[in-house]
Amino acid sequence: MHHVSVRVLFIVLLAASAAFGFERSAHACAVPAPVETIDPPGYYDDATGYARAVKPMRDFVARLNSSAAKGDWSCALDLLESWAKADALMGHISGYQGYYERSWAGTDFAMVILRMPREFRETNQARFNAVDPWLERIAIATRDSEAINHLHNNLVYWAGLDLIAIGSATGNASLVDSGLLRVREGIRDIGPDGALAREVKRGNRALHYHTFALIPLVFAAELVRQRNIDLYRENDRAIDRLANLVIESVEDPASFAKITPVKQDLFPWTFQDELCWFEPYYARVRDRRLAALIAPRRPFSEWRLGGNVTAAWGVPLPDR
Template structure:
């Protein structure tokens, strides 16, 4: 794979997105045609092809998350039900990037459902009973994806969040347990200094991938609290060590030099929406360093986490 710097890649990607266009304002709960297969070229391999091929799925997710942000639960449910009926995203994947995209999408779908009021879910339980098997197929496909499992890096942790989130929605202990195996792999990987050895190997993107890896670990830890599992305590508070490493780097990017001497090249979203983990983390621990970092960035939104994370998870600063 040819090396592409983060800055150069972003320039290419933004040009590609401009070429394919942006989503036009939707009519009331307009439901996009289901994407049967998500199989784009690799994120770093072909920027234009990647942007083109993920756009239909991302447009759907933008619409779904937008409905959740407006608490338009009827629309959100209609969107999910339509794609569930079509068994969307479950077609054959010939490459590898599609497995990552489907994993992220499944996590998002579940996180949207978890935002819904319990009384709404109870009232529409018949529809949810029809959606749940589709979500479980997405989770099982993610669990069994060797394209993810062999990596033993942040993508495995994201697969763990997919499994835990969908397992929480469908009340599947088996899926949650499979997710915990993957999330705990990430927790075990965190060293005494808070670093992840595999992500350090990412060179000038190491800091970005530490931030990106932290997201699923924090949200998974939050979701399993209801099962009386405290992932924050495991490996001697490893998630906290990784959080401290990232917080230090947000406050002073030069501090990451203690992990690697390579100058870091961040994506525009690394220190913006990929700091979404700070919302539930602050709500739980009230870390005094976080209000100054969260406040100017609000609202924090992440397409993989159900939309407006500040709205769904945030606490008063």
């Protein structure tokens, strides 16, 4: 009788534990309410209002990227599917900053998907049938955004990466082709000295924007390699020239004076996470200068690129 009681108690506790575990898993992937539209004031126009307006979307992105970092692909898909079904971020944009934000968010969503194991994506294809058209709507809106297209600067290159990443994630070759037009514009913009004339005009932020412009060019080059396209070779290896300019400037910021005499102001993240392109670029070229610059900065995290770039793109560094 005693053994029966113990057995019954064990079964009850097991059931309670299972129920508690279900409760925890049911809340483990709480999905933030979808953001209907992203329409903040310009970053330089109203920094406080900007931060307040983008927070709900950035919180979602942070949760998505955290799921990717943990390899919790089920949660990542729950998040994306929920926002896809709500057609999130696709509401009317009255200003200009929202077009940039939506483009960056779409890039992040696609980069997370591209990290997912193939088997997971194949097993859940029915659910991706809801996500993929939403991502394509984001990409098409970016492609057709005159608020971006007329700029012919780093934001166009970022739009190119958005189109390439989403086209790669959804298998839409026409989006990749549209993205290549924009990325190749950036590669053609790189001068013999590695500088970008439009970004030099940013005055005391010129070095920052050279770094920021390089990110989409490098990641786009990596994504299209699977299509046997070598963007690194184009315009007489222009990406390498821009990369070398930035690397020299990280080693010695004063060296950027050869591009502009204007004293440069950097954001705290300019020489930290916005150097995330170091990871795939080092994996490609194995420049020993990069190894020394990467080591103290790891891990690199960029919210527009799926979060932990080091985990997704990094390779072991040589012993120092």
